[in-house]
Amino acid sequence: MSLPTAASTTGGTSRPPVVEAAGITKRFGATTALDGVGLRVEPGTIHALVGRNGAGKSTLVSILTGLQEPDAGSVEFSGQPAPPLADRTAWRSIVACVYQKSTIFPGLSVAENLYVNSQAPGRHLIRWRDLRAKSAELLATWDVDVDVRIRAEALTVEQRQLVEIARSLSKGARFIILDEPTARLDAAAVERLFARIRALQQQGVTFLYISHHLHEIFELCQDVTVYRDARHIVTAPIAELPHAELVAAMTGEKAAEATDPRPPAPGREAPVLSVANLTVAGACADVSFEVRPGEIVGLAGAGGSGKFAVANAIVGSRRPDGGTVQIAGERPRRRADVAYRLKAGVGFVPEDRHREGFIPDLSVAENVTMTVPQRLERNGVLSTRRRNEVAWQAIERLDIVPRRPEQAVADLSGGNQQKVVMARALANEPRLLVLMAPTAGVDIKSKQTLMNAAAEAARAHTGVLVVSDDLDDLRYCHRVVIMFRGHVTGELKGEWEDQQLVAAMEGIELTS
């Protein structure tokens, strides 16, 4: 391991830690999000912060970036006390951040998003031409190929994420926090991000890096801090904390032995989903495949493979330009919308949970039961009691924290919001379950919970389509259909190596 000299943690350097937080406590009503936690990040290092969903990571981030004040505890940056909350300029000069939740301005151009509030440094009037040129240059270094004049709302989820990362890394702060930056990036984009982070580290920039992908932590970080249930568990050099111990620290239990998580292979029944020659203009062409009851099929591909377009056409939220989608042998209909598909027995987890997944101000119970009002009705009247019963089943089945049906979903941690979305998909006991990036932002144990719930549904005869590029998700699949640049390029069945799958998603011919 070759750390830049400034990062050397040994040798008694006199430089104070970039950030030192101690005794931080933060409560939200009945929830304690942080309970006397500490964090100490040495200059020039990449410091990982890990913990299960709801452990309090993002809450700490909001405190470290001056969005919220802790109820108790102190924060120091390079030995200086944190500036007052109102002094945004001071905060911005100390720390830059990519928040877990998107902070893109959908109505502004990509260029303006990149340079918001610094459109014309040192001048009074904005020179749009300069701004655009600057933005285009910045995005080019990230291999993001978009016109910087278009509005940010037209970007794909991945492009949006990259714009955010580019924005925060371009501000010149010497301490950068990344809260789950890779949750929606494909392997190639992650590699580019890492190269960029390492280059900045060489220049002495310090990082706090949050991710649920532990292999990233091992690849990138020097130190790691683990939080669990709002408490600080351990801080150690990553070399001293092997994978199993790290997982144990996060979950408080020993990591289980990896076994094949797949339910028994399905029989030869009529398919529950048949996609034939599906074409969505500009996204995918001539895609055909089937899913049988009880079968878990992966639809994998890197960014730009068109896998989400296929999935959205299947669930009825995007209109295909050609081909047919047939659910359980119903007559194929071109103009089937979501409501129609739900009736036909489709449940799904949408690609972007914040946009389509839930209603933030409504409770967990209402969100979970949104697709099944008929199950709560008696003579057209909704029963609150039954609603809470259904919600309790979901909370228990998927281990949603906090365990309060009446909690507004807006106040849940990211991973728990994802569980709510999954619960909503499962609630109407679908014949076909379409899961788009189902475990994005979900911790390693909850990931298992979610995917096991999908596997359980498959055991109960549901056909499951997992639309993802996450190797852990795809491990649950009986077979994986691979897409590249809008076309199906291959299929893996039975047993396969991760390497094979990764290569296939990157467009390298399958040799079999």
Place this chain on the structure above:
Amino acid sequence: MTDTLTTKPDGTTDAARPGSRGVTITLARLRDFALVPPIIAIIVLGSILYPAFRTQATFTDLLSTMAWIALLVVAESLILITGRMDLSLESTVGLAPGIAAWLTLPTGINHGLHLVPGFWAVPIALAVGALVGLINGFLIVRLRINAFIVTLGMLITLRGVLTGISHGQTFFGLSGSQMYLGSASWFGLPASIWVVLIIFAVGIFVLAKTRVGRSLYAIGGNVDAARAAGIRTDRVVWTVLIIAGLLAALAGIIESGNLASVTSNLGSGRIFDVFAAAVIGGVSLNGGKGSLFGAFTGVLLLNLIFKVLTFAGVPNQWFDFLNGAVILVVLMGQRIVGGRTDV
């Protein structure tokens, strides 16, 4: 900010089970009842200062004069919860009974057309209301034009139609059927009060307890997620706009019956009061939040304050000033005392 649950720190396995739901008072609930204490305070204050205030007549009068505004508040609240808005309601209030009068009244001094007999007045007025809602829906839902500008345009257009057909004059001598709801009395109370109470009760029930009712909150809270949950969002929004038009027409029938005439400026300039009552009552302008009970307390509070001011002998010329000032003060009070951030 603490709610009354006895939940342990997250994740402990013995967190509250369904059985212990009994006394959970959620913040959302509290928000609905926020205006109850000030309402009681004003009633008590009025009763102490002015003995005449305490009589049943005062309250009957209060409720029947606010009946039509209250119906508009129901209509606007439904639309606001769904995440849209409708400014044109105040014009529908005038236009619906106006057209009914125009088509049913005799020619000549009543400047009607006398195309249909008098008992058609109420169905005609309701049809006009529904039609206005239908047109609003077409522009907002189908053509996807912003609700503010659409209904602002409709506000002016509809008022213009009424002025046109009435030549800016007043329709009087209305048919008995058109007068009925605004003037009859059922079980010793004006019929308009019963109508308002029934509509609020039905509205509160539907919003809290039925699938469509809940879908309004879902649409107002996050329209994409609502669509992804299988709610036919366009259809629901359109329906809500039509229902609002119907309610505005009903308000118009009641108020014209009460006044025994349709002036060409009936309802004009009152949409601000409607919005204010709804918002004070806890309905969010951002959509997805609020209740009709809250909205009812909003209208009631504003009208009570006015009643007291009338008793205090405040001169008429100052009413507009006071109207605006009272609303602004209440909003500021809520922001400061209650910490509401969405008004």
